[in-house]
Amino acid sequence: MYKKLLKDDLENFIFILKKFGVVHAPVREAGRVYEFTELTDSKILQLNYTRTMIPPKKFFLKPKEQLYILNRREGFKEIVDDSKIVLLGVHACDINALNLLDRIYIDQFPDRYYKTRRENTIIIGVSCKPDEYCFCTSTNSSYALEGFDLFMHEIDDSYIIRIGSLKGFQIVCESENLLAEASSNDIKEFKRAEAERLKEFTLHLNVNGIQDILDASYDHPVWQENADICFGCGSCNLVCPTCRCYDTADFLNLDLKTGVRVRRWDSCMLKQHGLVAGGLNFRPTRVERLYNRFNCKMSLSEDSLNCVGCGRCTVYCPADINFVEVLKQVGED
Amino acid sequence: MKEPASENKPKIGVFSLTGCAGDQLMILNLEDTLIELLSKFEIKSFQEASSYSENIRLDIAFVEGSVSTEHDLEKLKEIRDKSSLLVAIGDCAVNGCVQAMRNSQTSIAERMLDVYGVEDNIYRALEPKGIGEYVRVDFEIPGCPVEKEEVFNTLISLLNGDPPLIPDYPVCVECKLNGYPCVIIEEGKPCLGPIITAGCDARCPSLGLDCVGCRGPIKGETNAKAELEALRKRGYPDKYIINRLRFFAGNFPDIRILGERKNSKGEK
Amino acid sequence: MTVKNPLTPMEAEIIRVEEMTSIEKLFYLKLTDPQIIGEFHYNPGQFLEVSVPGVGEAPISICDAQREPGQLQLCIRKVGRVTNAIHRLKEGDRLWIRGPYGNGFPMKLMENHNLLLIAGGLGIAPLRSVLQHALLYRTNYGLITVMYGVRCYSMMLFREEFIRLFREGDKLNVKFLLAYEDESDTKCYQLACERSDRCMRGLVTRLIEAATITPDNTYAVICGPPVMYKFVVRELTQRGFTPTQIYMTMERRMKCGVGKCGHCITGSSNSIKYVCKDGPVFTYWDALKTKGLM
Ligand SMILES: Cc1cc2nc3c(=O)[nH]c(=O)nc-3n(C[C@H](O)[C@H](O)[C@H](O)COP(=O)(O)OP(=O)(O)OC[C@H]3O[C@@H](n4cnc5c(N)ncnc54)[C@H](O)[C@@H]3O)c2cc1C
Ligand code: SF4
Ligand code: SF4
Ligand code: SF4
Ligand code: SF4
Ligand code: FES
Numbered sequence: 001m002y003k004k005l006l007k008d009d010l011e012n013f014i015f016i017l018k019k020f021g022v023v024h025a026p027v028r029e030a031g032r033v034y035e036f037t038e039l040t041d042s043k044i045l046q047l048n049y050t051r052t053m054i055p056p057k058k059f060f061l062k063p064k065e066q067l068y069i070l071n072r073r074e075g076f077k078e079i080v081d082d083s084k085i086v087l088l089g090v091h092a093c094d095i096n097a098l099n100l101l102d103r104i105y106i107d108q109f110p111d112r113y114y115k116t117r118r119e120n121t122i123i124i125g126v127s128c129k130p131d132e133y134c135f136c137t138s139t140n141s142s143y144a145l146e147g148f149d150l151f152m153h154e155i156d157d158s159y160i161i162r163i164g165s166l167k168g169f170q171i172v173c174e175s176e177n178l179l180a181e182a183s184s185n186d187i188k189e190f191k192r193a194e195a196e197r198l199k200e201f202t203l204h205l206n207v208n209g210i211q212d213i214l215d216a217s218y219d220h221p222v223w224q225e226n227a228d229i230c231f232g233c234g235s236c237n238l239v240c241p242t243c244r245c246y247d248t249a250d251f252l253n254l255d256l257k258t259g260v261r262v263r264r265w266d267s268c269m270l271k272q273h274g275l276v277a278g279g280l281n282f283r284p285t286r287v288e289r290l291y292n293r294f295n296c297k298m299s300l301s302e303d304s305l306n307c308v309g310c311g312r313c314t315v316y317c318p319a320d321i322n323f324v325e326v327l328k329q330v331g332e333d
Numbered sequence: 334m335k336e337p338a339s340e341n342k343p344k345i346g347v348f349s350l351t352g353c354a355g356d357q358l359m360i361l362n363l364e365d366t367l368i369e370l371l372s373k374f375e376i377k378s379f380q381e382a383s384s385y386s387e388n389i390r391l392d393i394a395f396v397e398g399s400v401s402t403e404h405d406l407e408k409l410k411e412i413r414d415k416s417s418l419l420v421a422i423g424d425c426a427v428n429g430c431v432q433a434m435r436n437s438q439t440s441i442a443e444r445m446l447d448v449y450g451v452e453d454n455i456y457r458a459l460e461p462k463g464i465g466e467y468v469r470v471d472f473e474i475p476g477c478p479v480e481k482e483e484v485f486n487t488l489i490s491l492l493n494g495d496p497p498l499i500p501d502y503p504v505c506v507e508c509k510l511n512g513y514p515c516v517i518i519e520e521g522k523p524c525l526g527p528i529i530t531a532g533c534d535a536r537c538p539s540l541g542l543d544c545v546g547c548r549g550p551i552k553g554e555t556n557a558k559a560e561l562e563a564l565r566k567r568g569y570p571d572k573y574i575i576n577r578l579r580f581f582a583g584n585f586p587d588i589r590i591l592g593e594r595k596n597s598k599g600e601k
Numbered sequence: 602m603t604v605k606n607p608l609t610p611m612e613a614e615i616i617r618v619e620e621m622t623s624i625e626k627l628f629y630l631k632l633t634d635p636q637i638i639g640e641f642h643y644n645p646g647q648f649l650e651v652s653v654p655g656v657g658e659a660p661i662s663i664c665d666a667q668r669e670p671g672q673l674q675l676c677i678r679k680v681g682r683v684t685n686a687i688h689r690l691k692e693g694d695r696l697w698i699r700g701p702y703g704n705g706f707p708m709k710l711m712e713n714h715n716l717l718l719i720a721g722g723l724g725i726a727p728l729r730s731v732l733q734h735a736l737l738y739r740t741n742y743g744l745i746t747v748m749y750g751v752r753c754y755s756m757m758l759f760r761e762e763f764i765r766l767f768r769e770g771d772k773l774n775v776k777f778l779l780a781y782e783d784e785s786d787t788k789c790y791q792l793a794c795e796r797s798d799r800c801m802r803g804l805v806t807r808l809i810e811a812a813t814i815t816p817d818n819t820y821a822v823i824c825g826p827p828v829m830y831k832f833v834v835r836e837l838t839q840r841g842f843t844p845t846q847i848y849m850t851m852e853r854r855m856k857c858g859v860g861k862c863g864h865c866i867t868g869s870s871n872s873i874k875y876v877c878k879d880g881p882v883f884t885y886w887d888a889l890k891t892k893g894l895m
Pocket of ligand 4: 237240243245268292293294
């Protein structure tokens with residue numbers, strides 16, 4: 001079941017999407033970076049974007065959010081957010097990143113907030129072109145096989161649409177008038193475009209055995225060299241679509257009886273991440289923190305990396321620390 | 334609005350030493366919620382520290398301004414002795430602030446000569462330093478001026494008997510949490526955010542401006558060398574970067590070192 | 602009922618508070634919701650996330666073995682925001698808890714073995730749950746040796762309970778040994794005069810050196826300040842304990858307890874471990890394989 005949508009019909013398609021939730025998509029205002037925001041006018045949509053600074057993770061695990069209204073005597077009242085959202089234009093790497101986050105946030109103890117939003121959000125992927133920072137082919141995340149409702153692949157004047165879920169199928173049914181069955185010629189085009197795209201990747205990282213390579217390279221000088229110029233500012237983690245660390249805090253109101261429990265994204269590059277009672281820190285230096293970050297990114301579990309090759313951590317590091325370069329150095333000598 | 338003095342209200346005093354902005358809490362006092370909040374304390378003193386003479390034990394003393402004279406120091410020690418908790422408010426009290434910019438670059442004598450045309454240390458001036466250099470400080474609220482929200486939350490915590498939560502991470506975190514574009518990366522501006530204590534919700538970057546460091550460097554974590562390196566790469570001369578770093582952080586050892594090394598190199 | 606939110610704390614009443622030392626108190630808790638009480642089971646070595654609304658949350662080990670449904674004990678040292686706030690609470694006040702979390706000690710596996718429990722300071726809290734469990738099911742376990750290191754008498758936790766074991770443990774086939782550091786401590790000195798083979802001045806490792814312990818049919822369980830592990834493990838391996846015969850519990854800045862917040866991640870990429878859900882109990886073998894765990 002492959003469908004085809006003419007680019008000229010995109011605006012009408014978005015109109016239909018609005019029935020399923022508030023549409024959010026990549027836009028870039030003057031002086032800003034690309035970001036997923038509410039699409040108030042389809043003219044500002046930029047489906048040909050490179051990457052957003054903040055990944056779509058922000059819709060599921062919010063940068064800052066209130067978890068509970070609290071009361072000294074009555075305890076904690078969950079704050080439920082059941083808004084319906086359509087995310088239009090999510091890249092394959094970011095979809096794969098969400099699939100990785102799912103393994104953490106929807107497990108034996110499913111996170112209510114994350115899970116509810118995941119269920120209430122429709123994800124429509126869009127194909128992309130790599131820039132010099134993308135290396136998702138190396139992390140096996142350049143193509144999304146699951147974790148989306150629809151996926152749109154650009155070919156010439158139209159999009160080939162893959163259906164990834166029942167909800168996606170419902171959207172297709174609603175947009176019957178706009179969508180055609182993809183012809184065998186269209187499929188040929190789709191394959192050609194995908195093959196073309198693969199050729200455009202210039203950055204590659206060999207991740208073969210990287211887990212052991214990192215384990216064995218604790219003493220590698222590269223950690224110290226980079227720790228010298230690293231701020232420990234956390235930006236690399238905060239823009240990473242697979243970083244999932246958070247911190248929580250309670251705040252009381254003026255009455256000293258009621259308040260809120262909040263959580264916000266955290267980063268293992270910040271010094272308090274490894275601090276425990278008595279002032280002992282399990283990762284006191286930036287060397288240890290860098291080492292930890294790279295190790296965490298290269299392993300979610302025995303069978304999976306925890307990086308989708310999106311390039312954000314390199315692009316948004318104010319110290320210009322290059323993620324792939326560091327890993328290459330570790331791997332090569 | 335006069336509340337009856339109550340036994341279990343914490344007794345507080347607010348004092349100012351040599352301050353730059355000065356009267357920090359006074360300014361904030363105009364806010365309704367803060368008035369209500371302060372009414373939950375029993376305010377025993379609200380004055381220039383130099384006129385401090387009362388003989389009451391305080392639960393909490395808030396001190397603003399930096400120690401710049403021997404007299405400041407005497408008063409500060411006295412306040413410390415009479416208070417269970419001492420909270421430094423504002424950058425001057427926490428770090429020595431702008432006044433500390435030239436510390437260790439020029440001697441007091443030189444500065445006296447500059448300003449007053451005399452070489453004697455007539456005002457018994459000290460190198461301006463944060464109060465933590467002289468007495469034990471329990472909590473610090475950085476900022477120039479301080480953030481309303483932070484003062485509010487600190488007062489609430491203290492009222493409730495809890496140590497306040499003060500951020501110990503850099504401004505970059507707040508840029509990212511808010512999705513503000515990085516002005517170093519996007520525009521090459523000389524932002525100090527990566528080494529400066531957060532808590533302002535990245536106010537300057539939110540306006541597209543580079544952080545000037547008004548909340549002071551993060552204690553025990555500042556990588557000043559990295560800042561020098563990052564801004565050099567973007568074409569800023571060392572002298573400019575070092576002056577910029579010193580503006581609010583003249584008392585930080587690793588920032589001092591940057592300046593000293595530079596000076597001695599320059600002289601040779 | 603709506604889907605359960607694992608982050609939502611449950612209400613518990615403080616039914617008793619005992620002051621144990623100047624910085625540690627023992628809290629007896631009882632869950633208030635009768636519906637939850639029946640489902641609430643915990644094993645030795647598991648921990649809770651304990652909340653004081655408006656102040657925050659902290660991970661705390663359960664320090665007893667489960668007897669009454671819905672009841673438990675926590676031994677809490679005041680060190681910061683949350684623990685200080687807990688110390689302000691009194692009988693009849695409420696605490697909010699979630700859990701139990703973590704793997705706990707392998708009490709089943711350790712059946713029919715001798716137990717060697719080695720604790721320093723507050724580390725005795727989780728080990729007390731092991732001890733109580735083994736005493737509750739006494740016939741399932743062999744000789745129990747407890748080695749407990751304290752700074753001084755006044756810092757000793759569960760004092761009456763342990764001094765009774767120190768004096769009368771033999772009746773239960775329990776050897777309770779005490780090490781104390783403070784040389785001017787007359788009360789501990791008296792204990793040392795009473796039984797010089799059971800109480801000595803020095804660190805807890807001194808007890809291992811002085812005792813004749815063999816690894817035969819024995820599991821060692823360690824808990825204490827992080828610096829202690831290295832020395833204790835060295836003593837034990839020298840005496841022939843294998844890395845899988847040694848269990849220990851680990852601490853991290855656990856914010857969630859359920860494998861989400863990332864604060865307890867350790868290890869390098871071929872051995873990432875979550876202290877909260879893969880632990881907090883690990884074998885020495887795990888520690889050898891997992892960089893930075895110990
Ligand atoms: C599995 C597990 C079991 C535990 N069991 C027990 C137990 O049974 N009993 C018990 O008493 N404790 C136990 N702990 C330890 C307990 O969790 C901590 O003592 C507690 O989290 C402290 O929380 P707090 O809010 O009181 O302290 P916090 O306010 O978080 O501060 C704790 C300490 O951290 C340091 N710190 C915090 N913030 C900063 C900062 N910004 N800069 C520098 N230093 C800082 C300080 O040194 C302070 O003393 C256990 C921990 C774990 C992980
Ligand atoms: S973004 Fe760069 S400077 Fe900041 S913590 Fe990460 S690696 Fe270090
Ligand atoms: S580690 Fe870097 S490249 Fe990999 S997913 Fe995170 S931000 Fe992207
Ligand atoms: S890299 Fe660091 S911040 Fe990111 S998930 Fe791992 S531990 Fe957390
Ligand atoms: S603008 Fe400044 S504070 Fe913000 S991320 Fe960039 S360097 Fe950090
Ligand atoms: S405590 Fe949050 S992941 Fe382990």
